[in-house]
Amino acid sequence: QVQLVESGGGLVQAGGSLRLSCAASERTFSSYAMAWFRQAPGKEREFAAGINWTGSNTYYEDSVRGRFTISRDNAKNTVYLQMNSLKPEDTAVYYCAARYKFLLARSSDYDYWGQGTQVTVSS
Numbered sequence: 001q002v003q004l005v006e007s008g009g010g011l012v013q014a015g016g017s018l019r020l021s022c023a024a025s026e027r028t029f030s031s032y033a034m035a036w037f038r039q040a041p042g043k044e045r046e047f048a049a050g051i052n053w054t055g056s057n058t059y060y061e062d063s064v065r066g067r068f069t070i071s072r073d074n075a076k077n078t079v080y081l082q083m084n085s086l087k088p089e090d091t092a093v094y095y096c097a098a099r100y101k102f103l104l105a106r107s108s109d110y111d112y113w114g115q116g117t118q119v120t121v122s123s
Contacts, residue, residue: 002026002112004096009117012086016121020081022096022114030054030074033103035110036081038092038119045095045107049081052103059103063089086121094119 003025012018026032035050049070051058058070069082079096094117097110104110 002029002032002098004098004112004114006094006096006114006117009094009119011120011122014086014088014121014123016086017082017084018086018119020083020094020096020117020119022079022081024077024079024098026077026098029077032098032100032112034070034072034079035097035099035103035105036070036079037095037097037107037110038090039095039116040089040092043092047105047107048094050103050105051079053101057103059105083119086119088121088123090119091121092119093117 006022008020036048038048039045049060051070067085072079096114098112099110
């Protein structure tokens with residue numbers, strides 16, 4: 001069982017930056033692909049960014065590509081999401097998710113989820 005705990009959310013003005021962190025309990029963290037999903041009020045949960053188990057491959061949703069960067073530190077069992085040039089439409093609850101080995105973009109493919117952290121971008 002992998003437990004995930006997100007942190008780093010908050011309120012920021014448009015154009016600002018935030019860095020989200022997700023700490024995993026699993027000692028085999030390096031065997032898991034990790035992803036960040038987000039869910040805005042009244043909308044479905046959507047994939048934002050993901051990184052494969054080795055860290056050699058990343059993938060981004062079109063609206064965040066070039067502004068968000070996902071990375072991982074396997075020694076610390078932690079995945080990060082650096083968010084720059086934030087826009088009001090980035091406002092959502094951000095969830096960290098894990099699945100064994102391979103990176104996929106559907107929420108139904110992920111087995112483990114964090115509790116979420118709120119990101120609010122004011123205009």
